[in-house]
Amino acid sequence: MTWLEWIIALLVIAGTLFVLLGSVALIKLPDFYTRLHGPTKATTLGLGSLVLASMVFFNFIEQQLNLQQLLIALFLFISAPVTAYMLIKAGLHQKLAPTAGTQQQELMKQRDKLAKGE
């Protein structure tokens, strides 16, 4: 194996692990709000690593210029936070109960007033 192959292997393994752990977080964490943290962060980085591995493979080993992966990464980094924002906003709107011990829960009630600019 050349050193390039080692890099690709490492990126693929790291990427898979991050995606897996993001999904574990989705199941294991206690409430809706904490569950959002896994998929927004870990999955983004996981897919980022996989995309990087694909770029290294096609550009250096297959020797063909291939930059489509940059677009995937770009769209991913734009869409992940927007999705998280829409989800958490919907959760707040439905007044989903946060897990016991969540600090500053009173902010959930205050937001109705703040939303109107009072």
Add this chain to the structure above:
Amino acid sequence: MNFINTLLPTPARSLLLFVVWLLLNNSVAPIHLIVAAVLAVLIPQLTAPFRDPQPPIRRWGLALRYIGRVLLDIVLANLQVIKLVLGPNKNLRPGFVLVPLAITEALPLTILAGTVSLTPGTVSAEILPYQLHENSAKPKFLLLHVLDLQNEAELIASIKQRYEQPLKEIFQC
């Protein structure tokens, strides 16, 4: 010059569309160049009526440094979140935090909210007050959900200094 202005109202956007189309097709064959050029002229023309004017990027060097810093923070954020996820749930100290905002323009604010969602232990929840119409009150607060809240004042200060201040300088707003 006037002719160019009407044909390409937003040159940067046209260039972006041109490059993205070539990347999507992964080719610089003449047919793709022609289609890319047509799209780069047509799409900004068609979408011009929906556009809100946004502040331009004034300091490109700082913008590039900001991107680098955010990419680095994403990696750090993940290691931190993984540590929290693998540990027992009772060690988590989730909480909500209200961050007072210094920027009010839509584009920098969107970037700030996105950055905060992608970096250590925080997800943007809402920008308050709501911007329902043009005459709404200006945005004043960013509501966050934090996975492991230890020191609220420190967190707010670090977000303001690490992300908000550079954005303010990049857009000069």
